[in-house]
Every structure is written in structure tokens, then in C-alpha cells.
Amino acid sequence: MNKAKSIYRKNPEVSRLLIIMLLWLIFMMFTQAEKFFTGRNFLTMAGQFPEYGLMALGGMLCMITGGIDLAVVGTANMASILSVYTMIHFFGEDGTMPMAFSVVIFLIAVLTGVVVGSINAFLISKLGVPPILATLGVNEFLTGLCIVVTNGSAVSSFPKQYCDFFSGNFLGFIPRRLIVFIVVAIIIWLMLEKSTYGTKLRLYGTNAHVAKFSGINTTALLFRTYITSSICAALGGLMMLATYSSARADYGSNYTMQAILLIVLGGVSPNGGKGKISGVITAIVLLKMIESGINRFRSVSTYYVTLIWGAVLILALVIDYFSQKPKKTK
Amino acid sequence: MKKKVKKIFQSNEPYIFLIIIILGIVVQIRSGQFFTGNNIVDLLSAMIVPGLFAIAEFMALISGGIDVSFPALASLSAYATTKILLDKGYEGNVFLAFLIAVLIGAFLGAINGYFIGYLNLNAMIVTLGTSSIFQGFMQGTLRANQLSVIPQGMKKFGTDSFITATNKVNGLSSVLPYTFLILIIVCALMFFVLRYTIFGRGIYAIGGNALSAHTAGFNVKRTKFIMYIIIGMIASIGGICRVCMMQQCHPTNMLGMEMNIIAGVVLGGVALTGGAGTLTGCMLGTFLIILVQNSMILLGIPTTWSDVFVGLVIVIGVSLTALQSSRTSRSKKKAVKEGA
Numbered sequence: 001m002n003k004a005k006s007i008y009r010k011n012p013e014v015s016r017l018l019i020i021m022l023l024w025l026i027f028m029m030f031t032q033a034e035k036f037f038t039g040r041n042f043l044t045m046a047g048q049f050p051e052y053g054l055m056a057l058g059g060m061l062c063m064i065t066g067g068i069d070l071a072v073v074g075t076a077n078m079a080s081i082l083s084v085y086t087m088i089h090f091f092g093e094d095g096t097m098p099m100a101f102s103v104v105i106f107l108i109a110v111l112t113g114v115v116v117g118s119i120n121a122f123l124i125s126k127l128g129v130p131p132i133l134a135t136l137g138v139n140e141f142l143t144g145l146c147i148v149v150t151n152g153s154a155v156s157s158f159p160k161q162y163c164d165f166f167s168g169n170f171l172g173f174i175p176r177r178l179i180v181f182i183v184v185a186i187i188i189w190l191m192l193e194k195s196t197y198g199t200k201l202r203l204y205g206t207n208a209h210v211a212k213f214s215g216i217n218t219t220a221l222l223f224r225t226y227i228t229s230s231i232c233a234a235l236g237g238l239m240m241l242a243t244y245s246s247a248r249a250d251y252g253s254n255y256t257m258q259a260i261l262l263i264v265l266g267g268v269s270p271n272g273g274k275g276k277i278s279g280v281i282t283a284i285v286l287l288k289m290i291e292s293g294i295n296r297f298r299s300v301s302t303y304y305v306t307l308i309w310g311a312v313l314i315l316a317l318v319i320d321y322f323s324q325k326p327k328k329t330k
Numbered sequence: 331m332k333k334k335v336k337k338i339f340q341s342n343e344p345y346i347f348l349i350i351i352i353l354g355i356v357v358q359i360r361s362g363q364f365f366t367g368n369n370i371v372d373l374l375s376a377m378i379v380p381g382l383f384a385i386a387e388f389m390a391l392i393s394g395g396i397d398v399s400f401p402a403l404a405s406l407s408a409y410a411t412t413k414i415l416l417d418k419g420y421e422g423n424v425f426l427a428f429l430i431a432v433l434i435g436a437f438l439g440a441i442n443g444y445f446i447g448y449l450n451l452n453a454m455i456v457t458l459g460t461s462s463i464f465q466g467f468m469q470g471t472l473r474a475n476q477l478s479v480i481p482q483g484m485k486k487f488g489t490d491s492f493i494t495a496t497n498k499v500n501g502l503s504s505v506l507p508y509t510f511l512i513l514i515i516v517c518a519l520m521f522f523v524l525r526y527t528i529f530g531r532g533i534y535a536i537g538g539n540a541l542s543a544h545t546a547g548f549n550v551k552r553t554k555f556i557m558y559i560i561i562g563m564i565a566s567i568g569g570i571c572r573v574c575m576m577q578q579c580h581p582t583n584m585l586g587m588e589m590n591i592i593a594g595v596v597l598g599g600v601a602l603t604g605g606a607g608t609l610t611g612c613m614l615g616t617f618l619i620i621l622v623q624n625s626m627i628l629l630g631i632p633t634t635w636s637d638v639f640v641g642l643v644i645v646i647g648v649s650l651t652a653l654q655s656s657r658t659s660r661s662k663k664k665a666v667k668e669g670a
Contacts, residue, residue, distance in 0.1 A: 123649060127649045127652050128656050129649055130652070133602070137642075137648060140641030141644075143637050144637025144638030144641050145638055261459075264455050270455055303465075303466055303469035305466070306469070307463050307465075307470050310460060310463035310465075310466060311459070311463055313459035314445065314456065314459040317456065
């Protein structure tokens with residue numbers, strides 16, 4: 001018992017989510033066992049969450065600095081639209097694309113991320129614009145550009161080899177999108193936990209002044225953070241492209257709020273300085289399970305998903321509040 | 331005197347006002363349609379709903395918080411009100427609609443207020459959560475869909491003309507409905523409350539420094555609680571105004587407005603950190619965004635470009651605001667040093 005308690009204490013954010021997840025799985029076992037507990041269902045889920053999961057991973061870094069990245073969806077759509085136009089330019093609307101060209105597409109996404117992230121970071125670190133507004137304005141601008149380029153309609157006639165490949169499975173059962181997600185997650189984990197970058201990031205989030213006076217190049221730090229976030233978002237956009245096999249200016253418009261919700265639920269403090277990647281990943285998996293579970297009930301409207309997400313978020317906050325209360329009075 | 335002028339130009343409002351005038355002149359030169367009665371009336375009527383939302387958001391920002399739930403809150407209370415009145419076959423005038431909406435709004439606002447005020451949780455996250463709860467409740471539990479018929483009283487209120495302006499050149503006429511009066515009343519009321527009541531000063535004090543406000547004797551928790559209730563009420567009024575003006579109730583078309591409203595308020599010089607900003611600035615900032623959105627057509631720019639320009643205005647506007655405030659704080663520091 002004591003051991004369980006100490007494990008809980010060690011990582012309360014993750015444990016809290018795991019408890020909620022366990023309760024949910026038990027509930028599903030009693031109600032929808034035969035539909036929910038199938039290998040195929042879990043694989044479908046694993047193929048679906050990388051889109052916004054990637055956005056959440058990048059956004060997490062920004063939130064640890066005490067900032068926020070609201071430009072993720074704009075960046076994602078920009079990346080997918082740019083790569084679609086590149087494919088059309090090189091291979092025509094119904095040509096075939098050699099698989100090796102995927103590398104170029106990933107390069108385009110990374111480049112988009114670098115450019116957008118630099119703009120964000122420039123506004124935030126050089127001009128001192130509050131992150132929420134800087135990224136909001138950039139998002140609006142990018143979405144606008146996407147609408148101008150595509151005239152607001154979906155672009156769906158382009159070589160589909162890329163989409164077929166990434167919406168498919170590796171070894172026949174592991175979704176390739178999941179592999180991309182895992183690779184990015186490992187890179188971010190290394191950055192956060194195994195390099196000085198993570199320490200600097202948390203210090204900056206706790207107190208930006210102290211970070212500056214202790215000799216950290218805060219401008220470079222912010223550039224690195226926002227560029228990483230934008231690259232993640234752009235990769236998320238590529239995953240979206242693979243799923244929908246078309247690109248459009250307003251795809252995934254509710255992913256912004258969804259990503260923030262995931263980050264906060266994962267125990268990242270919006271005031272900055274605190275947060276672990278394990279929490280965010282648990283939150284991503286938990287919410288996907290809840291969403292997918294609710295969809296199994298035919299009589300329940302899918303709109304209840306939003307209600308439950310909101311409720312889970314507030315619940316997590318309230319649990320946090322009451323579990324911290326006694327410590328404070330000591 | 332010189333000091334006073336200097337002080338005025340250290341704030342944001344005159345610059346925003348200048349930009350609005352310049353933009354107006356540019357549009358006038360390009361199209362000759364800007365300073366016509368019907369264009370002004372169109373702009374004012376486009377201002378009504380965002381204006382009400384901006385006042386609500388303004389208070390949240392002044393107190394150092396933020397509210398991203400008001401579009402969902404307004405949609406929910408406007409939808410519920412319209413539905414109730416339709417189900418009862420109500421035909422009377424619009425006051426009952428406002429009364430019900432304000433009550434619902436106050437209740438929903440109280441939920442926000444309880445979590446933010448009494449439990450002292452982060453305002454952004456709480457409102458993010460309640461926003462999806464309100465939305466889920468509206469679309470899931472109430473099974474909201476578009477109501478294309480609205481009660482007679484509301485319809486009348488939304489179409490009856492307060493001012494009608496006709497453009498002599500092309501014969502187009504625009505109607506400013508009575509909902510504009512509501513914006514004026516709410517604006518005046520909140521101006522008075524924020525300026526001359528203990529409660530209003532309390533909001534500024536909390537935004538400046540919650541701990542000092544507490545020490546100075548303000549009841550921080552209660553002030554925040556009541557403030558979020560008022561925000562809920564104003565947002566609901568905005569929702570009902572929108573339903574009246576659009577002659578139909580669409581549950582989701584208000585969602586997603588929050589970010590542009592916040593941007594408008596901040597453009598007007600309201601600090602995101604709280605404690606600083608004026609209602610005049612807030613209204614000017616909101617008006618600037620409305621102006622950019624509505625003048626695209628007059629300028630002959632395809633409407634597909636609208637988001638690009640709004641985004642640019644936000645980015646440039648907030649950059650200037652940030653530069654301005656860092657300059658002001660630097661000159662203040664300098665003054666302190668010289669004084670010492």
C-alpha cells in the first residue's frame with residue numbers, strides 16, 4: 001500500500017490519468033467488451049491520435065516556457081498544402097510519385113516549421129509580444145494564406161502514393177503514423193530529460209528573469225522551442241494529409257483547443273516551469289480511448305465527447321486542487 | 331499641459347484611433363464609399379455583438395484572467411432561451427428573452443466564477459474546459475440544431491430600425507437595429523461600474539496585484555466570482571442580440587470568435603497581464619478588427635484575403651503595442667533613476 005502511495009506521489013499527474021483510464025477500461029469491459037477490446041480497435045486508435053498528438057507534443061514545450069502555441073493548426077495545414085502543391089508540380093495531378101520523394105515532403109514540412117517557428121519566436125523574444133497573441137495572429141495569417149492559395153476548397157487530386165504509404169501499416173499491423181509519433185516523442189524526451197535544454201527550458205518557465213541573469217541565451221532558447229513546436233505541428237499536418245488524403249485550409253480547426261487540453265491534462269502547468277512528456281502522452285492515449293469508447297455506444301451522441309473532455313479537464317484540476325490543499329496549510 | 335499630452339500619447343488609444351481614421355481615408359479614396367451613411371451604419375451594426383463580447387472579455391483581462399468560454403456560453407444560453415420560448419409558443423416582446431438568457435448566463439458564469447474565484451484555478455484552463463462542456467451540453471444533451479424560426483418578439487426587435495441610412499449613389503439602405511442601444515447601455519453601465527464603484531476598482535486592483543488587493547481589503551474571491559457572473563450575463567445578452575439580428579438561431583456559428591475578440595481588446599491597449607487598459611481602448615481595438623474585416627469588399631480585395639489581413643493587423647498591432655509598452659516602462663524606470 002505504501003509502495004503504491006509512493007509511486008503515486010512520485011508522478012501524480014500520470015498516476016491520476018492512469019487511474020481514470022483504468023476506471024474507463026473497466027467500465028468499457030462491462031458494457032462494450034466485445035466491440036471495444038479488439039486488437040483492431042486499438043490499432044485504429046493508435047493510427048488516429050498521432051495527428052493531434054504531434055501538435056500536443058510540440059505545444060507542450062511552449063507551455064513549459066509559460067507561453068503557448070496557437071499557430072499549430074495553421075502550420076499543419078500550411079505544411080500539408082505546400083507538400084501537395086509540390087507533388088502536383090513535380091508529378092502532375094495523376095502521376096505516380098517515387099517513394100523516395102517522401103523525404104522531400106518531410107523536408108518541406110520541417111522547413112515550414114522552421115520558418116513559422118522563427119516568426120513566432122521573433123515576435124515573442126525580440127518584440128516582447130505575449131505568446132498567445134503572437135501565435136494567434138500568425139495562425140490567422142497562415143490560415144488566410146492557405147485559403148488564398150487553395151481558394152478555400154479541398155485539394156484532392158494529387159499523387160496518392162504518399163498517403164497510401166502513411167495510412168498503411170508497418171509489418172501489417174503497426175500503423176506507420178504511430179511510428180512517426182514515437183520517433184518524435186523519443187526525440188523530445190531526449191531533449192527534455194537528457195540534455196541541458198530541458199533544464200534551461202524549465203528554469204525559463206519558472207522565472208524568465210532568473211534564467212536570463214544566470215547566463216542563458218533566452219532568445220536562442222525561445223527560437224529553439226517555437227521552431228521545434230512548429231516542426232511537430234507541420235509533421236502533424238503531414239499525418240492529417242495521409243488520413244484525409246486531401247488538403248484544405250480549415251482541416252482540424254478544433255485541434256488547437258484539443259492540443260491545449262491534452263497538454264494541460266498531462267500535468268503541464270500553463271504558468272510554465274512544470275511538465276513531463278509522460279503525462280502528455282498518457283493524456284493523449286486516455287482521451288483517444290474515451291472518444292473511441294463513446295463512439296461504440298450507438299445511442300449516445302458523439303457531441304458528448306466534447307462534454308466529457310471538458311469535464312475530465314476540470315476534474316483533473318479539482319483533484320489537483322484538493323490533493324494539494326493539505327500540503328499548503330502545513 | 332505638456333505632461334497631459336505626453337501621457338495621452340503614451341497610451342494606445344490615440345494610435346488606434348489614428349489607424350482607424352487613416353484606414354477610413356484609404357477606403358474612401360479607393361471606393362468613395364466609406365464616409366457614407368449606410369457604410370457607417372453597417373459597420374456599427376457589425377460592431378454590436380463583438381462589442382458586447384469585447385466588454386465581457388475586457389473585464390476578464392483587466393482582472394488578470396482570460397475567458398475563452400464566452401462564445402460557447404452565449405451560444406448555449408441563446409439557444410436554450412430561443413428553444414424555451416418557441417416551445418411555449420411565446421409571442422410577447424423581447425424582454426422575457428433577455429431575462430431568461432441573462433439568468434442562464436449568470437448561472438453558467440457562476441460555474442466559471444466558482445472555479446476561478448473560489449478554487450483559484452487557472453482562468454484559461456477552466457474556461458477552456460467549461461467551453462467544451464457548454465458546447466457538449468448544447469449539442470449532445472439539447473441536441474441543438476439550427477432554429478430557422480424565432481419568436482415574433484425577438485424577430486421584431488432584431489429588424490425594427492433605430493436608424494436607417496440610405497446611400498444616395500446606389501440606393502442601398504442599411505438598418506441599425508435597436509440592439510445597438512443595448513450595446514450603448516451595457517457600455518455606459520460598465521464604464522460607470524469600472525470607474526466609480528468599489529467592485530470595479532477591485533477588478534483593476536486584482537489585475538494589478540491580487541495579493542496587494544487582498545491586503546488592501548478587497549474580497550478577491552468574491553469579486554472574481556461576481557465578475558464572471560457579470561461576464562456570463564453580458565455574453566448571453568450578446569448571444570440573444572445575435573439571434574435577433576440574424577433572424578435564426580444557429581448553435582455553432584458563434585464558436586471560434588473568442589480569439590479575434592481577445593486580439594481586438596488587446597490591440598486597444600489592455601494588458602494581458604491585467605490591471606491596465608480602458609474601455610475606450612477596448613472598443614476602439616474591436617472596431618479596428620471589424621473595420622478591416624468589413625472594408626475588404628470596398629477596397630476591391632477578394633474576400634479570400636480577409637484572414638490574411640486580419641492576421642497581419644493582429645501581428646503588427648500587438649507588436650507595436652508591445653514595443654510601446656516596453657518603451658514606456660523603460661522611460662518610467664529612467665524617470666525613477668533620475669529622481670533618485
